[in-house]
Amino acid sequence: MTTILAIETSCDETAAAVVEDGRLVRSSVVSSQVDAHARFGGVVPEVAGRAHLDILTPVVTEAMAQAGVTGSDLDAVAATIGPGLIGSLLVGVSAAKAYSLAWGIPFVGVNHLEGHLHAVFFEDPDLALPAAVLLVSGGHTMLIEMVEVGRYRLLGQTIDDAAGEAFDKVARFLGLGYPGGPAIDRLSSEGDPNAVAFPRGLRGEGYDFSFSGLKTSVINHVRRNPELATADVAASFQEAVVDVLVEKTRRAAAQVGARSICIGGGVAANSALRERIVKAAHEDGLKALIPSRSMCTDNAAMVGATAWYRLGLDGPTPLDAAADPNLRLRLDP
């Protein structure tokens, strides 16, 4: 049995988890769940590496306490090594290296995107491959073929805004606050998704996505029609995003002969997307893998799952390996 402590500080969340053999989550703590958070004035660790620094030790302590482990029970310590913001990444990577030295256990640097891909294995360790994976978050929108574990082919990606970014910007424009994804998700349930026919960017064309034009279209439409119910605008916008995401994922799955369809990333927590993906997979006779919402958004458990796999395949990461804000997912040619 391999027990790994994993740390994730690539973006807003400070997170730590203890994962056994890449599949069993013994604990998964995200900063907002920790009482200590309040003690630091409710600062959300956005940019400030400093904010991650303040909160990381309590988060790690909490994750280890919940899992009932001490340093001597651990076989490795992992951290997200990129992509992300350098100041934030450095906090997690440096801490993990320090734990590695202090406890005399290997360090494993993990690609954040591969982490999201591995989150699906918590739902089904024997996932039927190949799988078409839709990775949608604030920073990324990618359609990936998981050929086998650890082998990925990029089928398409956004050419401008990420889907989650479109959610947040439209939400802010509509005065729904931040984070925008959950706000639009909630409000959309009260609105008519067919109230406004917003454009479906690049629909029917390949596997790339474009959400910038949709964002502009929503803004222009609301300025011209201020009497429109906000719930109808939110629902129609969400429908436009989900339509394109589902249509392309479905078409990609058919083209690569996928046996499963998976989603991951923060936008994968969206209710409409989850429902529509499940329905599409069912109609096409494929298995749909929809991780729990807490495993879709940023967390350290997915880092632990990936670390277990990478440790077995590549061995430990050298301690002089640097955090890389621009780290790309290693793809099949």
Place this chain on the structure above:
Amino acid sequence: MTESLGVVCGNATETQAVAGAIAPLLEPGDVILLDGDLGAGKTTFTQGLARALGVTEVVTSPTFILTRIYPTTSGFDLVHVDVYRLERLSEVVDLALPELLDEGAVAVIEWGQRAVPALAPDFLQVRFALLDDEGERQLSFGTVGPRWLARRADLAAVLPRPARSGPP
């Protein structure tokens, strides 16, 4: 800031062409601030600039990740920054932009006006105004500080002559 130079762009392609025309003027350490409403064309402008600098990978919005760094064929890295999400100046300071510029990068900062207090007063500022719903935009170029003052005539020379009448 000195009087601004203006140009009207009819669509995204024209916005990218204007950005591309400026690319040859860039020097390591330069800062370009982009300001304008959501959807005004800031990321589109950066895409045109990046392409002209030989960046082959897809340039996407950095709103969430805050900064993306692209190697160019011009001997410097292009740092694409978005401070839209940042609410405190201390968060802008944490991006360590002066350090990146010292290392010879060129920085393009979306919503750059908010970052001004954290920067040396030496930059090109591009303001985007939506003129209509059909996609026409007015781009106004203002120069602040000695670096861009020295290149002001070059800048005026590479910008397309106004092809149609727009608001002043």
